[in-house]
Amino acid sequence: MAMVFRLLGWLFLAIAVVSVAFDIFVFVEQGSFHFSLLGENWYAVHPSSQPLVQSAIERHVSEALWQYVLFPITLLPTVVIGTILGGLFTILSSIYQPRRRR
DSSP states (O other): OHHHHHHHHHHHHHHHHHHHHHHHHHHHHHSOOOOOBHHHHHHHHOTTHHHHHHHHHHHHTOHHHIIIIIHHHHTSBHHHHHHHHHHHHHHHHHHTOOOOOO
16 A cells, blocks of 8 residues: 555656646746646646546536535646645655564
């Protein structure tokens, strides 16, 4: 379990680093800096999945979950979400270390 959390942590931290690198590249090209949003990046990677996930959550789980929790998260910078999730999974990997038997 610790290995899965560690891999997820490093994956999300890598996403945060790539996002910052992309934002810096855009800054050099355009001359204005802004953090790319999670929803923008999600749409750039796989445009058809966002409406599908939205409708599935609204129909099968809760409309309020999408409207008040998940949708506002997509409006946050990708680097923030990647750093938070990467740190969270890295901390969880240190908590769930396998116990050594003697």
